[in-house]
Amino acid sequence: xxxxxxxxxxxxxxxxxxxxxxCSQTMGHDKMYWYQQDPGMELHLIHYSYGVNSTExxxxxSESTVSRIRTEHFPLTLESARPSxxxxxxxxxxxxxxxxxxxxxxxxxxxxx
Amino acid sequence: xxxxxxxxxTLSVQEGDNSIINCAYSNSASDYFIWYKQESGKGxxxxxxxxxxxxxxxxxxxxxxxxxxxxxxxxxxxxxQPGDSAVYFCAENGxxxxxxxxxxxxxxxxx
Numbered sequence: 001x002x003x004x005x006x007x008x009x010x011x012x013x014x015x016x017x018x019x020x021x022x023c024s025q026t027m028g029h030d031k032m033y034w035y036q037q038d039p040g041m042e043l044h045l046i047h048y049s050y051g052v053n054s055t056e057x058x059x060x061x062s063e064s065t066v067s068r069i070r071t072e073h074f075p076l077t078l079e080s081a082r083p084s085x086x087x088x089x090x091x092x093x094x095x096x097x098x099x100x101x102x103x104x105x106x107x108x109x110x111x112x113x
Numbered sequence: 114x115x116x117x118x119x120x121x122x123t124l125s126v127q128e129g130d131n132s133i134i135n136c137a138y139s140n141s142a143s144d145y146f147i148w149y150k151q152e153s154g155k156g157x158x159x160x161x162x163x164x165x166x167x168x169x170x171x172x173x174x175x176x177x178x179x180x181x182x183x184x185x186x187x188x189x190x191x192x193x194q195p196g197d198s199a200v201y202f203c204a205e206n207g208x209x210x211x212x213x214x215x216x217x218x219x220x221x222x223x224x
Contacts, residue, residue, distance in 0.1 A: 006156075042202070043157075043214040058211065090156050101147060102212060104156035 003027050006091050006105035013081055014113050021076045021108045023091030032074040033092040033102060036060060043090060049074055081112045125221045132190040134218045136203035141184060143205040148177060148188045151217065152199045160188070160201075190220075198222045 004025040013019055025032065030051040035043040035058075045058030049068040063085070064078050074093075078085055088109050092102040126132045138146075144165035149157035161172045163179050163186075170177050176189040186203050200217040 040216065042216045045211055048211070092156075101159050101162060103159065104149075106154075107156045 004091060004093055004103055004105040006089075006108050008108060009106060010109045010111075012111045012113065015080075015082055017081050019078050019081055019110070021089050021091075021110070023074045023076070023105055024072050025074075025093040025103075025105075026072060027093060027095075027103070028071065029093035029095055029103075030071065031094045031100075031102075032068065033094075034058075034064075034066060034074070034076050035090040035092065036062065037088045037090055037107075039088075047076065081110075083112045086110060086112050122216070123219045123221070125223055126193050128195060128222050128224050129192055132188075132193045132197070132220060132222075134188045134190075134201050134220065136186040136188075136215055138184050138186065138203070138205045140205065140207050140213075141181075143207045145206040146177070146179065146186050147204045147206075147212070148175075148186075149202045149204060149214075150197075150199045151202065157202060193220075193222050195222045195224055 007022045032049045034047040036046050037043045044060035046060050046062040047066040049055050052068055055066050055068055064076050066076050068074055088107050090107045091105040094100040094102045147162045148160040150160050151157045161175050161177050163170045163177045168179055174191045178187045190197055198221050200219050202214050202217045204212040204214045206212050
């Protein structure tokens with residue numbers, strides 16, 4: 001069982017609201033990731049980080065932003081939520097090797113009305 | 114871009130039978146592969162991985178086979194149990210920091 005946590009697990013919010021999805025891991029992993037997953041679809045990488053103060057955009061364009069002030073914490077923020085942001089958001093982390101298994105959190109299911 | 118595809122979107126098996134889930138990948142430079150299991154409402158859970166210098170790797174009730182010639186990966190689950198019902202993803206990595214995931218195969222175990 002991986003020690004990676006996401007809150008909230010479910011969120012229903014109105015259009016235009018600012019939201020922050022939390023992700024924390026206690027494994028001391030340097031690398032962290034955010035994926036977006038629609039029902040029945042593959043995971044798409046939207047952000048990743050190599051370590052503190054490092055953030056990069058993934059393949060899928062996203063209006064969200066991330067920050068990495070602490071190793072264990074990698075929050076994702078949407079400044080103004082829209083219905084098109086409705087999806088599942090998965091956070092993952094891995095050790096700082098060239099290729100290492102990514103461990104996933106339970107996900108946040110977001111519904112924007 | 115990368116392309117990771119699964120041959121069958123759904124698979125139903127009788128409890129106790131063996132299951133085989135297939136995955137095709139397109140990037141011949143990919144050298145690290147992972148199988149994940151995702152249960153409803155949960156995040157993907159690591160099952161087993163394999164590097165390209167191997168053809169086969171076994172875990173507890175699971176075996177992954179890699180055929181680099183045809184760029185094919187398979188996951189075999191022995192004596193499938195109801196708890197194995199889930200969506201199974203393969204993921205590939207070509208040496209960078211990004212994994213590419215398939216859409217998944219939904220496995221249903223019939224009691």
